[in-house]
Amino acid sequence: MSRKANVLAIPAIGKLDRKIGQLSQQLAQALRNAIHKGELKAGDMLPSTRSLAASLELARGTVLEAFEQLVAEGFLESKRGSGTCVIFSPQTIPSPKVEPTGDIFLTESAQKFARVAERIKTLSPRPFAVSVPVGDTAPDDIWRKIGNRIRARGPGAPSGYGEPQGVRPLREAICEYVRKSRSVHCTPEQIIITSGTQQGLYLATQILLDSGDTAWVEDPGYPGMTDIFETAARDRKMVRIPVDAEGLDVEAGKVIAPQARAAFVTPSHQYPLGMPLSMSRRAALIDWAKTNHAWVIEDDYDSEMRYAGQPFPALQGMGPNNVIYLGTFSKILFPSLRLGYVIAPEPLINAFNGARILMDRHPPSADQYVLAKFMSEGHLNRHLRKMRSVYAEKRRVLMEAVTALISPDLATLQPTDQGMHMVLWLPGFDDREVVRKGIEAGISLRAVSHMFSAGNSESGVLLGLGGFTDEEIYAAVGKLGQLLAAMSRDLLL
Ligand SMILES: Cc1ncc(COP(=O)(O)O)c(C=O)c1O
Incomplete structure (x- = not known):
């Protein structure tokens, strides 16, 4: 009578793909998966190599090789005379909270970042998406002409790595522009070109706050800001400070978190409500920052667009040593350009440069030169x-x-x-x-x-x-x- 091997109930092993080969590696992976999914737990005895080989129609040496590999990795233990047993379960070591999605395990961090992608979706360019350049004002022709010129001869052509701070002509053009149009006090040495305000906000949370530090964030406020704290700021905390008809309620901030190290604000045009921060609140905010050696991060995203009178001057002018100013070209030019800037007191510049190097070194140089020409030739104004x-x-x-x-x-x-x-x-x-x-x-x-x-x-x-x-x-x-x-x-x- 022929002896038929028992078919083993280890569902994760499933069918091995003989076309791909490397059967012992496939078997080892299937056993790892079964352990991760909890189908095999610490203490479970595995069938003998002989019976597993028979049930899977493999050579016994193939099964032996897979077992040896998993013994070496600490999943299994082989005891002479008593067989091979599972010694590792995901629960036997403190593991981060993970969520199974098929065979892929997501860390808590991965899950948080994935939720941001679900929450902040790019909207189709139809009413009422924000920041869609208006057809009659989009500077297409002039932008293309300058781009062709710059790329054809000179600085916009392919080149090596650039300075993390950004190209000098663009920093000079921005310096001139913000001094005149936003009453910002700065030199080109204080400007760092970013790939937009979003990056400036991210860098600011990394550089200006230490572990355990707290920052004021407006309530309501910009999700691109609050999601940084909820997702990527690790153990830096935000406290939400209410906004009323005059903008951020500075007195409330002083009560809720007097020792905060930073305040993130949209003083020209509160996001999303739209009011400016009143003069008395501006003075109170700068005063608090000076007294507490705190930073004010001024997100000046669309201040140029004021329809009743002149735009409000930037807060930075009232406290250049305490304010980190964030500007963007997404609103006044077009968001796909991905260019913005941070203006910071000089002692912080190297920290921003270092963080830039680790993040993405610098935005593409060619577009920076095109924008510098666009500004210096008067087209932006x-x-x-x-x-x-x-x-x-x-x-x-x-x-x-x-x-x-x-x-x-x-x-x-x-x-x-x-x-x-x-x-x-x-x-x-x-x-x-x-x-x-x-x-x-x-x-x-x-x-x-x-x-x-x-x-x-x-x-x-x-x-x-x-x-x-x-x-x-x-x-x-x-x-x-x-x-x-x-x-x-x-x-x-
Ligand atoms: C309040 C606010 N801050 C920052 C940004 C981000 O701008 P950027 O495109 O420069 O990253 C936006 C964009 O809509 C915004 O509304």
């Missing part, structure tokens, strides 16, 4: 003048369309006289549901509720101003009005 009047008109059309097409019982626009977006408050609605339905209806929206700290949220959506014709704005506002009316009927049922 001309472009800004044109943009301001186009955006003022877009803002007027948007307000007019909302008034005409959305019932005031359903929604209210937050008043603001600057910036490239407005908040539409939606009391009683779940704004995430509005965003979902809006996207289905072809409208790009962002919910405001998750920009607040837990328990303080209010419902609303961001409406971006740029990039769209008057007809597109009217059509999208009309759709949004219908959608809100339908949702409110469903809520009443």
Whole structure:
């Protein structure tokens, strides 16, 4: 009578792929997986090499080789006379919280970063996405001409590594620009070119805060900022400080976290609400920073776009030794450029340079030279003048369309006289549901509720101003009005 081997119940082993070969490695991996998944636990006896080889139709030497490998890796132990036993379970050592996704195990950090990608999705360039360059103001032709010129001869051509601080002509052009247009006090030596304000915020949390330090962050505030603290700041903590009609409530900050090492603020145009930080609050914030040797990180993302009078001067001018100024070209030129800048007191510059080297060395040099020429030849200032009047008109059309097409019982626009977006408050609605339905209806929206700290949220959506014709704005506002009316009927049922 032929003796038939027992078929073993180790599901993770499954079928080995004979076409690929390396059968002992495949078997070892299958056993590792079974141990990680808990199908084999510490203390379990494995079948003999002979019976496992028979059931898997392998040479016994192949199984022996796999066992030896796993013994060497500390998964198995072989005892003469009593067989081979599993000695490792994932629980037998303190392991980080991991989440199985098929055969891949995600660390807690990986899960947090993945959640950011879920939360911050790039919106399609249709109403009301923010920062879509307006067709009539996009500087396409001049940008292309300067780019061709610079790339063809000279500095924009392929070259070696550049300075982490960024190319000198661009730092000079930015210095000139911010001194005149933003009342910022600086020299080109204090400027570090970044790949946008997002990177400046990330660098600031790495450089300005030590382990255990606390920073003030506005409530509500920019998710690109709060998500850094929630995801990547390790043991640096944020405390949320309320914002009222004058911007960040500095007195509240002093009560909630008087010893904070830094305050992250949007003084020209609070994100997302839109008001500027009042003069008295500015003075109080700088005073607190000086007294506590704290840093103020000024995110000046769209301050150039003020429609009623001149833009507010930057906070940096009131306390150049305490303020780290972050500027970006995403709003005034176009976000795909990925260029911005940090302006910091000189003693910090080397720290920023070091962090840049470790992160990405520097942004592409060629685009930095193109931008430097664009600025030094006066195109940026001309472009800004044109943009301001186009955006003022877009803002007027948007307000007019909302008034005409959305019932005031359903929604209210937050008043603001600057910036490239407005908040539409939606009391009683779940704004995430509005965003979902809006996207289905072809409208790009962002919910405001998750920009607040837990328990303080209010419902609303961001409406971006740029990039769209008057007809597109009217059509999208009309759709949004219908959608809100339908949702409110469903809520009443
Ligand atoms: C308040 C605020 N800060 C920073 C940024 C990031 O800008 P950048 O594109 O320069 O990274 C944005 C972009 O929308 C923003 O709204």
